[in-house]
Amino acid sequence: MNRQTLGLIISLMLSVINGYSQAPVDSVSVKVVDTIFINNLLQQSKERLSDDPDKAISLAIKAKESAEKIDFLKGKGYALKYIGLAYYTQGKFPETLSYWNESLQIFEKLRDDVGVANLLNNIGGLYADQGDQEKGLEYCLRSLKLSEKIGDTLRIFSALNTIGSIYYDKRTTWDKAVSYLLQALPLSEALDDKRLIGTISANLGEIYLTQNDFIKSKSFYEKSIKALGESPDGSFAYNGIGKIYLKQGDFTQAINYHNKALSIAEKTNSKPHIVRAFQGVANVYVAQSDYTNALIYYNKATAIAEEIKSPLDLKDIYQGMAVAYAKTADYKKAFKYQTLYADVKDTLYNIETDKKLGKLQFEFDLQKKQGEINLLTKDKALQEADLKRQKLVRNAFAAGLGLVFLIALLIFRNYREKVKTNRILDQQKDEIEHLLLNILPAEVAKELQLNGQATPRNFESVSVMFTDFKSFTVIADKMTPQDLVEELNKCFIAFDHIIGKYNLEKIKTIGDAYMCAGGIPSPDNRHAYNMVRASLEIQEYIIENNKRKLEAGLEAWDLRLGLHVGPIVAGVVGKRKYAYDIWGSTVNIASRMESNGEPGRVNISATTYELIKDEFECSYRGKIYAKNVGDIDMYFVEREIAPSSLDNQKVNAFSI
Helix, strand or coil, X not given: CCHHHHHHHHHHHHHHHHHHHHCCCCCCCCCHHHHHHHHHHHHHHHHCCCCCHHHHHHHHHHHHHHHHHCCCHHHHHHHHHHHHHHHHHCCCHHHHHHHHHHHHHHHHHHCCHHHHHHHHHHHXXXXXXXXXXXXXXXXXXXXXXXXXXXXXXXXXXXXXXXXXXXXXXXXXXXXXXXXXXXXHHHHHHHCCCHHHHHHHHHHHHHHHHHCCCHXXXXXXXXXXXXXXXXXXXXXXXXXXXXXXXXHHCCHHHHHHHHXXXXXXXXXXXXXXXXXXXXXXXXHHHHHCCCHHHHHHHHHHHHHHHHHHCCHHHXXXXXXXXXXXXXXXXXXXXXXXXXXXXXXXXXXXXXXXXXXXXXXXXXXXXXXXXXXXXXXXXXXXXXXXXXXXXXXXXXXXXXXXXXXXXXXXXXXXXXXXXXXXXXXXXXXXXXXXHHHXXXXXXXXXXXXXXXXXXXXXEEEEXXXXXXXEECCHHHHHHCCCHHHHHHHHXXXXXXXXXXXXXXXXXXXXXXXXEEEXXXXXXXXXXXXHHHHHHHHHHHHHHHHHHHHHHHHCCCCCCCEEEEEEEEEEEXXXXXXXXXXXXEECHHHHHHHHHHHCCCCCCEEEEHHHHHXXXXXXXXXXXXXXXXXXXXXXXXXXXXXXXXXXXXXXXXHHHHHC
């Protein structure tokens, strides 16, 4: 795995794509027109980062100077970050670090945790790229801690990914690399970025292959293939599975997978992957003692590897060719390639030495750069002091103090009006966002704000729960509208509190029916358990509430409750009045569980029972027929199994 490619470059890519999307729009003391102008400059700088970094630097410097004039700190922070990004693309790493550190100080001053986490990770990746893994790890761990504190999925993924890449550099820390990459993998899936999923999965497959854990290795390689398909990087995973089959002695499958990798690499003209596919096929022929065919493929691999100057690949190829020629008694060529193998090893050793020297040079350049910055800061302070003296002289001889005072008064009044207007706008914005969060899940609300629409999603496993009050129509006829709504509202508020405690999502209420779901919009492996616990608490609340009502001489409200687990489709419906809703047979079956339940009990389907039976005691109660599904077994949840009981079960099982 190439740490620089997987770690720092992905981190910087996420920075460019997402960093500026959070750039500020306005502040109390900043003119709207000026901030729009600065934001436009930053946008242009971002667009020129890859093709014209000099232009990107020029635009970002202009944005920085404009932001300084109006004390627009956040705009200055983003400008400094983009200057650093442009210098990074030019390989000017001391300059990069200087600007990023200055940007970091601004975001820390503003208490902008997202900006701080992003820059900490970028700086950590840069240090690691220059050979200072210890310092790189220090910054990346700080980024991870802050990202987890604010719950930013993108920043958490970026930090985990960079840390895993740093640990991958040394074989002795591969176990830590696996740990961090495994944590990053589900986040890449949540971000729905197939390239990141495929890359991380392939690297995990490579680590497990080296450890001869073929089952895990193949599983991750296949996950990579599923994500990347027949893209150039997909060839890497096919080669990996070929190596697994070679180690297992299944030569036919090994050849098939290496040829598949070769086909993909040739279609996309990915020369590094073509080299590895040729080498993989040659290795299989060597294992079969077919040295003639092995040398044919080794020679093909050599031609391309020498063309693209890939010493790591050439080292393994030359070693294989030396063995193959020796086996065919061509000792002259065997000696030739053994010599080439030794030369490449020496070259790689020199490359490592160059990296160490590069680290020393990097540290020297940083110290030199810091000295230049200190000198510039000193000169700037002297210039500012001189300007202040000149200003005092001019002010001493200035006339029309009365007029100046009047103008200042008008400006102050205008400023106060702006402050008041901005406060009102900020308050309205907060109220709108709060209202939206009361209607929609946080992730869906954020997607609507950013994109203007929310994409419907499929979920493979979701818990759906329905409740309904028995004989509600009869009860409603006996109560005043005010008392009826007050009692129903009190119950639903209690339900909201309970499901919120278990990270469940309220979907809607229809009359006296209440509907919620678990495992959306964020997948949760414990959603079924949480839903059952919430259901039991809801019934306990109704039972206690009925006791109070009976003591007050009021009629009890009995509640039926049912739930089912299965796949659903979730999304936002409507345009003028948004509503987050779910659809599918799972919803219909959950409704049937409720309607066939009994007051005061939690009625669940067989599918739900299979998921929670180890933690809850249940009783079988028969079948119901569901349209398009057939007969479904039902169970009542009696009680939660005490943790001590579970422990005893485990001890007894172990003793047996």
